[in-house]
Amino acid sequence: MGFKDKVLSSSNQFNYYKDNYEKLLNENKQLKQKQNQLIEENEQLIKEFELNKQIIINKENLSTESNYCPYCGRISNFEPYGVVKREKAMCPYCKSLERHRLIYLFFERNYSSIFKNKDIKLLHFAPERIFYNYFTQFDHVDYYPVDIDPETYAKRGLKLKMKVNMEEVPYGDEEFDFIYNSHVLEHVPNDFKAMGELYRVLKQDGVCITVVPLSGNEETLEKEEYNTPELREKHYGNKDHLRFYGLDVKQRLESVGFKVKVSKLEDLNLTEKEIELFNVKESLIFVCTK
Ligand SMILES: [Zn+2]
CATH class of the missing domain: 3.40.50.150 (Vaccinia Virus protein VP39)
Structure with a gap:
């Protein structure tokens, strides 16, 4: 191979790698877009799930005595709690109180x-x-x-x-x-x-x-x-x-x-x-x- 051919061949090689690099960059960009899209879809699904969960809770045939703990997801009768007893204050399972459940919902939302x-x-x-x-x-x-x-x-x-x-x-x-x-x-x-x-x-x-x-x-x-x-x-x-x-x-x-x-x-x-x-x-x- 003469000098000119060698230059030509290495220049072809350079172009080949350059094209490949650009192709990969492009693919990477597309994957990132796809990832962001999936994250958004996931957030949307979580929201829908929460909404559905609450609709189900509303429809469930709970006796008027029952409570539902949004933190631990259990149905029970909340227990009295406090120095001055507050009725239905504490979830017997996770021990959450009124303000804990409120702050939990606030965090989740x-x-x-x-x-x-x-x-x-x-x-x-x-x-x-x-x-x-x-x-x-x-x-x-x-x-x-x-x-x-x-x-x-x-x-x-x-x-x-x-x-x-x-x-x-x-x-x-x-x-x-x-x-x-x-x-x-x-x-x-x-x-x-x-x-x-x-x-x-x-x-x-x-x-x-x-x-x-x-x-x-x-x-x-x-x-x-x-x-x-x-x-x-x-x-x-x-x-x-x-x-x-x-x-x-x-x-x-x-x-x-x-x-x-x-x-x-x-x-x-x-x-x-x-x-x-x-x-x-x-x-x-x-x-x-x-
Ligand atoms: Zn609980």
């Missing part, structure tokens, strides 16, 4: 596709067993269950990541995609500092879900003279609570920089029958973003 499909880092304060189990089931969730007293959790078989005081969170700025804290802030001495820490460790496009017991009043009740367990029990409804939040907890969260949306029971669009079956009660969910 709004975030389940993120938990299932995106790699996220999730910080969970004072983890309730139900949500500890819920979050650990997702392969894509890098889960950080924490509390100021991890030993108590260890005794109950829940392994926490580390001891964390919400007023001084030992993580870097903007580390977490998702933060969840329910019934924690009312136990924290300096709640403004704690809220500031939640803001600090949340990513720019992250979301922090906060739930606190609410008095129903506009203003938070918090007085220095209520400094004994008895007085706290009397005024705040619990000897371990340091205040009784009013609706102004939204302004407190905003004061550290959060944008706050309030999600209500009605936002779940449940039928009256479902509300009765699930026994979910209004509990405001503060959706905090940056």
